[in-house]
Amino acid sequence: MSVTVRMVKSGDERAWAELYAGYRAFYRLPEDPRAVSTTWQWVRDGEHGLLGLVAVDDADRPVALANLRWFARPSSATMGLYLDDLFTAPTARGTGAASALLTYAAERAGAGGGSVVRWITAADNTSARSVYDSHAVATPWVTYDMKPIS
Numbered sequence: 001m002s003v004t005v006r007m008v009k010s011g012d013e014r015a016w017a018e019l020y021a022g023y024r025a026f027y028r029l030p031e032d033p034r035a036v037s038t039t040w041q042w043v044r045d046g047e048h049g050l051l052g053l054v055a056v057d058d059a060d061r062p063v064a065l066a067n068l069r070w071f072a073r074p075s076s077a078t079m080g081l082y083l084d085d086l087f088t089a090p091t092a093r094g095t096g097a098a099s100a101l102l103t104y105a106a107e108r109a110g111a112g113g114g115s116v117v118r119w120i121t122a123a124d125n126t127s128a129r130s131v132y133d134s135h136a137v138a139t140p141w142v143t144y145d146m147k148p149i150s
Helices: 010-026 033-045 097-111 126-132
Strands: 004-007 050-056 062-073 078-088 116-118
Touching (some): 010 033, 010 050, 010 078, 033 050, 097 116
Parallel strands (some): 078 116
Antiparallel strands (some): 050 062
């Protein structure tokens, strides 16, 4: 199977939703059709600056996804491209789909004048990290999440 990368299109909704549900399940997030549907709408319409990519097989079926967005980097006065989500269908792992998405993200960042493509992953996600390590350098930064006060 060969893969190519392109932006999402409306006809990808069902396949994209299955991939995104797989992504959520991998990270042990509860099933939430509303979250999947809302995220699809954001990606499809480019809301919140999101860029939705899919890696497709020879029949133009999505087999992997990546959701990206631009972010400001005040410390360097540059823009970066943040990779929020990347997921490859289990049946397409080892086909180069994830690498193709990462390469496309790097090309997109370069074309847009970006200074970095950045993402996080779970420390125990060893399969993905072996792919990531061939494209990028892990940083020493620790990530924190703080709940908003309402």
